[in-house]
Amino acid sequence: MPRIAVLNQNKCQPKKCSYECKTFCPGVRIGEETVVIEDKKPFISEELCTGCGICVHKCPFQAVHIINLPEELEGRCIHRYGPNGFALYGLPIPREGKVSGMLGRNGIGKTTALRILTGRLTPSLGKEESASVEDLVEFFKGSELQAYFSRIGEIEVSYKPQSITNLPSGVTGEVGELLEDVDERGETAELAHRLDLEEIMEREVNELSGGELQRLVIAAASVKEAGLYYFDEPSSHLDVYQRINAARVIRTLASEGKAVLVAEHDLAVLDYMCDYIHVVYGKPNTYGVVSEPRSVRTGINVFLEGYLREENVKLRKEPIHFEARTPGESERVGSPMFEYPELTKRFEEFELKAKAGEIFKGEIVGVVGPNAIGKTTFVRMLAGDLDPTQGELERELVVAHKPQYPRVEYEGVVGSYLRRKVPCFDQSFELEVLKPLGVDEVYNREVSVLSGGELQSLAIAVCLGQPADLYLLDEPSAYLDVEQRLKIAKVLKRAIEKRGAAAFVVEHDVLTADYLADRLLVFLGKPGRKGRARGPLTMREGMNCFLREVGITFRRDPRTARPRVNKPGSRLDRKQKEEGEYYYSS
Template sequence: MKMPTRIAVVDKDLCQPRKCSQECIRFCPVVRTGKRAIYFDEQLNRPVITDLCTACGICVRKCPFEAITIINLPSELDEHCVHQYGPSGFKLFKLPMLKQGKVIGVIGQNALGKTTIANILAGSIIPNLCSGNGSKDEVVRRFRGTELQTYFTRLYGNRLRVVHKTQYIELIPMVIKGKVKEALMRINGDESKVLEVAGKLNLTHLLNRDINVLSGGELQRLAIAAAILRGGDVYIFDEPTTHLDITERLRVAKAISELTSGNRYVLIIDHDLAVLDYLADLVVILYGKPGAYGIVSSIKGAKEGINEYLKGYLASENMLIRREAITFKSTPPPREVRKERVLVEWSDVVKNLGDFKLIARSGQLMRGEVVGVLGPNGIGKTTFARILVGELQPDEGVVMPYGVVRISYKPQYIRDIAVKYPELTVSSIIGKVAGVDYREKPHWPDLANGLLLTPIMDKSLRELSGGELQRVMIAAALLKDAELYVLDEPMAYLDIEQRIKTARVIARLAEEKEATVLFIEHDVTMLDYVSSSVMVFEGEPGKLGTANPPIDLRKGMNIFFKAQDITFRRDAHNGRPRINKKDSVMDRIQREIGEYYYYVTEKE
């Protein structure tokens, strides 16, 4: 009988040797027999667990910082171990099988190895095959008989040009200066090609703008344009839809799908399930324990793979990855306007900001509802949020709260907070926003576990990545005692599991505290999952925006997607929204009956 393979991981972020008596080493029963199952590595500055470990679990229980994880996995996985980050470090098992002429999507939580996969396939990391001394020749031999053997042979023989669009677009203004067109022309000197790609990604009007004044969505499109203009045989896109509205996401999806011509390889890592379903031909699912190990599933059709992920059970692997299935409401309830439940009301409001004008038609927010906010970028959603929380005063009209309304606001751009308080720790900033007793609040365990906050609680804000800072500020905003929560793009940088868990906390806040949540978001799947009503913003981005009052979810979604010229159908198994291909049979049927969003298909 084969023994299970053992994964013993010491998390470098959680381990704090200066504050510890190293009880994990002192109490190890193997050490007491004169052998060394665990020892302290001075160079790594943390304990390392050896193959002598018997998985008794004593060190796991003795560690005061929960830094040690020991997991038994089937021995069959040993031969599939692709890369390990040092002794007792994270392990990645298997890789996605890339296919020429196909878009391969990757679904899974953060900290399971998605970026490692991207770097291995881009050639930035030579996988060590968990032996510590992997070479290019060994990698090719490991994957013999598969499509990856051909891929790595060509990659390591310099016969593949790889273009890798990373997720960290906020770094672009720090390393690239000048106008947008100048930057693109330095990448590809063919002006007609630059103009063609700019037109596809709606960048034409930005070509003479300085890069350092671009918004997050504009930087994202610039990064994608730069990737396309580089011209490659392999394209890897890491989170290409962050900060983009739904129309821009589909525009980007179309541009990426066109890259598959000429038998190119395309890999996309994204957390927007609707766009991933629309763009990817095939998907793989990453599962495991974040920070400890990640396993790549077998390749699946996009629809089947996403449905298996939402169900929480991978059929071909016979693996349960989540105890609860995720389903969506196909017939949302109508919105009931009751005067005694109104929390905030506003008259017709006008605000001028330079060349932009926002007109918000009179409306009201009621206790206990989550109001999703839909609209393209540059249409005034953030401006309306800032008026609502009192950061901006309207030029005309008034916002009228009913009684004393405490407000919790998570702004769209949060990097300024880290600049203002660079030395504050995560624990301190959450306490500053939500109160020093935040750990005693009922939603703290869900947020701490769901947003992976425990490993970073003692980090200073200047040490955090953009994604980590986002998770911290979401938790702080949701833990604050308030009647009105205004959340501007809270799902950016979160993985799918984190989005679902955050959405559930938002829904519980509205239901249990009878709080009101204004939820500004571009991820249609999450808007559909958590919203009970919707505000639709219309107009001309950058010039004029009109904010319509909250209405029924069904009616609002139909109005918005009719204006965007997009139709969605509902999956027969779980009700999730799926984008229809333009002029497909389903698209034409739904346009004829005027049902742009809540059309439930029969079994497909």
């Protein structure tokens, strides 16, 4: 059985430990060099390791992982980030005229796989030195990837990277000029219209918001003339409208005979634009395995069910199932826990009007709508951060608020920050909030070095750690993978029910909103100009109102009950639009 030993460099803190991994190792005690100290950090010999796991349990920072892999993975390592580093097994297969998706947790190797296929990272094939083209062709002999790597230097590749936040520092000029400079297909005007970039074509790149920058980078990757297109998390920072528009652009490339590969966490978007799905499994920051391609429906379903039958691999203890809600109206009993009057907020160029509404004890209201339509403004008024121009809020309830962009300025580790910010830090909080959110895994990490997803989970934990009557969470799923999003939904639902509280949750992921919300508050209008809030409405009425604006319809998958996007113009899509049922089909 192949075995790998991985040392998480971010967690390993030799200055704060006594090298327990070496001290308690049975191999070291009998004189073998199973664990040696090199440059003040431990090195674990995979040849001498017996897999006892003592070092895993003794490490005070949970930095050591000993993994016994299936026999089928013997000799299949594509890349290893040095001795005791992350290992990737398998690669996705790009196919002409098709969109292939990659679905898996953060830190599981999706971006590494894309970098290898684009030539930005030369794989090592599990060895210390990088492999040559000849080595790669021989390694993939007899597979679809053999032909790919034999032509890797000849194929033009267009790549949309995962991180876009650092692009403005290296790119200057106006949006329109930038697109014209990279346009090899003569499609700048068309893509500017399809991705809603027309109003910012004369703006400087370094003045763009995250969503505007994301759409610009998608457009820039799409206007290049290439045989292969790779998009790494294209829906980040985008609202539902923009995600669907981006998915349509990506599908158009495949319809022109191009091969397209996408790494994405939004299941509805994956379902909408992909033909095949590669499930990527393993242990985050330790190892990842890219499965064989499946049809998009089957791939997403087996991911949710948590069991890959062909590989005989279990992804998680329990499957993820959605609630098949009935189309009927839901009845609210008792008096509302919180009521707010009609509210108006005016800025220099934007006006928000929200009708009077209410929320009941134990209820979660999802807040949906496009970007720049007033959702965050509404939440900030409820939180007391903004005063309405018209209307008066009586804030007799205790409110806890997780802002849209969590910023934590703290010099110290996560554990001490939590104990300072959370009044009721007890065992139940650790078991019911910290552990499911994965915050316990970064407990000893410095707050300043956390990733976007880790910082998001920490901000949610701090919010839920407050004893409050009303919880306000603004885009809690941003930067998180599918499993993390659904875990947060479970944690929030459990907390709201147990505490007899209520919550408003702003969300762009339709599946997360469906999984989480009891009712919907729908924002319509003209982004950046005026916003109008309707509701809270029942899920049926709210989703119909919302999706009618987006122009897409959903149906329920018979196996998992998850909402699935109907293909545009399909028989079911036309039927549901004629019936006015964009979310539930009777």
